[in-house]
Amino acid sequence: MNIRDDEAARTAERVARESYGRLVAYLSARTRDVAGAEDALAEAFATALRLWPADGVPDNPDAWLLTVARRRQTDALRRNKTRKVGEEHLMLISDELEAAAANPDDIPDRRLGLMFACAHPAIERGMRAPLILQTILGLTAIDIAAAFLISPATMGQRLVRAKARIKEAGIPFRVPDRQELPDRLDAVLDAVYAAYAKGWTEIGEAQGNALSSEAIWLGRLLVGLLPDEPEAKGMLALMLYTEARRAARRTADGAYVPLDAQNTRLWDSWQLNLAEDLLRQANAGGPSGRYQIEAAIQSAHMARRLHGAATWPAILQLYDHLFALTTSPVVALNRAAALSEVEGPAAALPALDALGVDPRMNDYQPYWAARGHVLAQTGDKSGAIEALTLAIGLSSDSAVRAWLRQRIQALQDG
Amino acid sequence: MQYLLMLYADQSAGLKIPADAMAKVMDLMGAYQASLEKAGAFVMTSPLDRVQNARTLRMQGGTIAEPSPGVFVNQGGDLAVHDGPYAETREQLGGFYIIEAPDMQTALDWARQCPAAQWGPIEVRAMKPGF
Amino acid sequence: MQFMLLIHGDESQMNALETDDTGMSPDYHAFNQALIKAGAMRGGERLRPTSAATTVRVRDKKAVVLAGPYAETQEQLGGYYLIDVPSLDEAIDWASKCPAAQFGSIEVRPIWPTRPQ
Structure with a gap:
C-alpha cells in the first residue's frame, strides 16, 4: 500500500467512525435493538472500508452507509417474514430509513441518547464504558476486553447481555430532563473517564494509548453535543491536561518520572492550551462540579511547573472544595499532600493519621507512598522506609517500584 | 411497556407497626395509586396476605x-x-x-x-x- | 377471595424452551381458557427474565437503582403494582415514588407479552 492509499484508508476509517455511532444510534433509537442495528451496519462498514480507499470517500458518507444498511435490513426483514412480531415495525423503520437516506441532513443525531442509555443506572456500572466504546465507536469486544483485562469471550458475552438488557428492560434513548441531568450526566462522564483512566494506566501498551485517544474523542463528542454543560468541558480538559504529560511521565528507558521532575518541554502545548481554554469556558458557566475542580487542580500544577507560580495554596483550596463535594478518601489523601506543601509536613501528618483509620487505606498504594514522602520530610527515617516499603509491595508498576526503591536507598544513604 | 413492581419488605417489622401509623402508610399507598391512575399508568395492584x-x-x-x-x-x-x-x-x-x-x-x-x-x-x- | 399464583422456575431452562416472543404453549392456552370459562381469571402475565429486572429503593430521599432482580431473603413479597408506561425511566420513577420504596425494595420487571395461538 503506498502512502496515498494509506491516507485514503485512514480518511475512510475516520469518516466511517464518525458515521458509525450516529447510524447505530439512529437505527436503534426507536426499537432499542442495538445489536440489530449493529448487524445491519456491519456489512455496510465492511463494504465502505473496502471501496472508499480506492473510490474515494462519498460526498455524503452517512447517506451511502444508510443505503447499504437499509438494503441489509430489508434482507433481514425478508428472512424473518415468517415471524409476525415486529414486522410492521420494521416496515415503518424501513420507510423512515428510505426517507432519511434520500435526505441525509434529516438524520437526527441520537448518539447522546444512546450514551445515556449505555450509562443508565440500570446498566451494571462496569459495563457502561465498554458499551459506549462499542456502540458509539464500533470498537470490537476483543479490543475492549484487552483494555479492561477481561477475556474477549467474557467481554463479548457481557456486551451481548447488556444490549439485550437495554432492549428488554425498556431503557430509553433519551437525554434526561434538567432536574435529572446532573446525576445521569455524571454516569456518562464517569464511563468515558473510566475508559480514559484504563488507557492511561496501560503504560507503553499501544492498546492503552489508543483507548485514551478514543476516550478523548468521546469527550470532544460530548462537549460538541452538550455545549452548555460545564462538567463535560471539565472532564475533557482533565483528560487533555493528563494526556499532555504522557511523553514526560517516563524516561526513554522506562523509568518513572514524578510530576515535579518532569521535563516540561516534553509536555504537549497544543493539548495544554486546549485544556486551558476548555476550563476557562467551563468555569464561566455555572457551579463547579468534580471534573471542573480536578481540571483546575491540574491547571494549577501546570502553572506551578511552567511559570514557577506559587499555586499550592490554590491547589489546597481546590481539594477542600472537591472533598466537600465527594467526601472521597482519595481526595482527602491528595488534600493532605497539598497541605504538606503549604504548611509543611508536620501539619500534614495528623491528616494522614486520621485518614489511616480508614481500613481501605491498608492496601491503597498511594496512601503509603504519600505517607512515606511526608515522614521522610519530617525526618522520621525509619517510619518513612516502612511506609515506602509497603508502597512498593502494593505497586504493580515496575517503574514506580524502582523509583520507590531509589527513595529508600537515598534515605538509607543520607 | 408494562412493568410489574414487586414490593418486598421485612414482614415482621411491618407487623409491629401500630395501627394508627399503619393507617398513615395505607393513606400514602392510596395517594400513590391515585397518582398512578391520574397519570394513566395504573393497571392493577394488591397487597398480599402474610x-x-x-x-x-x-x-x-x-x-x-x-x-x-x-x-x-x-x-x-x-x-x-x-x-x-x-x-x-x-x-x-x-x-x-x-x-x-x-x-x-x-x-x-x-x-x-x-x-x-x-x-x-x-x-x-x-x-x-x-x- | 383473590389469590395470586406466583410461578417459579429455573429461568435458564424456561428460556431454552422459548422459540420466539409470541410463543404461548398450547397447555397455557388451555389453562387460560379454563380459568376464563370458570370466571376465576383476574389477570396474569409472563415476565421477562430476571436479566431484565431492576431493583429500586429510596434511602436518604434518594432513589437507589440496582441492575438485577431483588435477591435478599430477609424481606418478603408483600404486594405488587402492574403499570403501563413508555419506558424503564418512568417505571423506576413510579417505583421510587411508591411509599414502600422508603422501607422495602421494589423489583421492577417488564411484562413479556404473549399472544394466544
Missing part, C-alpha cells in the same frame, strides 16, 4: 417429557403442597396469575392445573383488600 398463609405447590420426583411440541408433562412425579412461601433462589419468578377462588383449597386446585406446575413451584398467596 407469608405464613402462603402455600407452595411443587412437583416432586418424576421426569419432564414433551409428548407433543410445547406440551411439557411430568411423568411419575407427585404434586406436593408445602406451607409457606417459595424461598429458594435457584429458581426465578417467571409469571403470575390472579384468580378468584372461594378458598385456598380451590386456589391450589387451580395451581395444580397450571402447566408451569409440571416443571416449577407455584406459590399461592391470598390477596388482601387495601392499598
